Amino acid sequence: MKYSKNELEEYQKRIEGFDKEGTLDMLENFNDFVANTNPEKELERILKHEKDVKGIDWLKFYDKDLAEKPKVASYLNKIGASFTADDLLGKTKLYNLPNYGISNSSDGNFIDDVQNYRGDQIKKYTTKMISQLQIAQNTFDVGDVISGTNTIFQVGIVSVGIKWAYDFGRGMIIGFGPRRAAIVAAQELGGAFCGNMIGLLVTYGIKALLDKDAQMLAVVVNRTGNEMNFTNSYAANGKVISLPKVSTGDIDSDNKNAISAGEKFDDIELVQAGWINASKRDSALVGVKAAFKIELVGDTLFKNGAYLGFSVPYSGSNSCGCSLKQFKSSKEYLSQSSKNYSLGQEENNGSAHIQANINSKGGGQVAMIAVIQEPFNNN
Numbered sequence: 001m002k003y004s005k006n007e008l009e010e011y012q013k014r015i016e017g018f019d020k021e022g023t024l025d026m027l028e029n030f031n032d033f034v035a036n037t038n039p040e041k042e043l044e045r046i047l048k049h050e051k052d053v054k055g056i057d058w059l060k061f062y063d064k065d066l067a068e069k070p071k072v073a074s075y076l077n078k079i080g081a082s083f084t085a086d087d088l089l090g091k092t093k094l095y096n097l098p099n100y101g102i103s104n105s106s107d108g109n110f111i112d113d114v115q116n117y118r119g120d121q122i123k124k125y126t127t128k129m130i131s132q133l134q135i136a137q138n139t140f141d142v143g144d145v146i147s148g149t150n151t152i153f154q155v156g157i158v159s160v161g162i163k164w165a166y167d168f169g170r171g172m173i174i175g176f177g178p179r180r181a182a183i184v185a186a187q188e189l190g191g192a193f194c195g196n197m198i199g200l201l202v203t204y205g206i207k208a209l210l211d212k213d214a215q216m217l218a219v220v221v222n223r224t225g226n227e228m229n230f231t232n233s234y235a236a237n238g239k240v241i242s243l244p245k246v247s248t249g250d251i252d253s254d255n256k257n258a259i260s261a262g263e264k265f266d267d268i269e270l271v272q273a274g275w276i277n278a279s280k281r282d283s284a285l286v287g288v289k290a291a292f293k294i295e296l297v298g299d300t301l302f303k304n305g306a307y308l309g310f311s312v313p314y315s316g317s318n319s320c321g322c323s324l325k326q327f328k329s330s331k332e333y334l335s336q337s338s339k340n341y342s343l344g345q346e347e348n349n350g351s352a353h354i355q356a357n358i359n360s361k362g363g364g365q366v367a368m369i370a371v372i373q374e375p376f377n378n379n
Helices: 005-014 030-035 039-054 058-062 069-079 085-090 110-116 120-141 144-155 161-173 178-189 189-211 330-340
Strands: 095-098 100-105 157-160 214-223 228-237 239-245 263-265 268-279 287-297 305-310 319-323 344-349 352-358 364-372
Touching: 030 110, 030 120, 030 268, 039 058, 039 120, 039 189, 058 069, 058 085, 058 144, 058 189, 058 287, 069 189, 095 189, 095 268, 100 161, 100 178, 100 305, 110 214, 110 263, 110 268, 120 189, 120 228, 120 364, 144 157, 144 189, 157 189, 161 178, 161 189, 161 263, 161 268, 178 189, 189 214, 189 268, 214 287, 214 305, 214 352, 228 239, 228 330, 228 352, 239 352, 268 287, 287 330, 305 330, 305 352, 305 364, 319 330, 319 344, 319 352, 319 364
Parallel strands: 095 239, 214 364
Antiparallel strands: 100 157, 100 268, 214 268, 228 287, 239 268, 263 268, 287 305, 305 319, 344 352, 352 364
């Protein structure tokens, strides 16, 4: 992102009254925080919180209890969601979910940690991330922006949506550290805005955690200085339900499915990440098998683009794959490469790197972390 001198000066004036220090107490070690997560108990806590705080029983809602539907509809309207209660129940609409920022900082090398997770760590991380986002949403809603930002910072997140990421970048250039920049950016945008952006991810995260039959929740990290576009997707089995979206509006926009470019501020790195989710079709007797073509905008080492794919069958082993080779489409990539899928793959072409790893060969609810990486060239 580019920041003019006038923009930076105006931003600095606007935030003069904010608490720039925030609450910068030491946080629990990131890896210990994730390692101590029990996904099943965390989901129980999430569902209890939703019931106690929002008055929504998601288990009853997804069991099609009509009494819950008006509550969900009212809540979705409150957070400005572009999808409806019927959409959540029907698995028919492609959800567009905001990017979110992850930063390395003096508090921890969060990006490196996420990239290095394997096996159970992947499932623990994705579940803990949804849990922290949920806790933060409530904190933002009651106006405690500092505590809300600290809550998501515990899982490495410094922004949700492009506006927040943009203001984070302005804070970094002014001279703040990552956590302070995230707090001041949130104060500038306001608790209601931040809570609503987070609410989109929380709502969809709960849906993914409750969808037990052959589904995939994939975290895709764009560790480059270029915007990353999803230009072609193909599902041989099942259905793609959500893709990341660059949202420049308050909540949603008509922009393309993409993950924004990362940035470097001296030795501090900010990357953007997004979620892909796919699930089996209702009443289908096969699972989900899908692939995606990714293209980076501008000067990039990914001349042929890149491909990601995964398979969560009703019977057989879960697997995933990635490639930097050239294919005509994601369909061709899937047909030629899926037989070689495994628990994890990576491929390099010079300094261009792609990797994909899933948590387990067994089970119908699978999590994946994929990273696309090349040296930054935008700063």
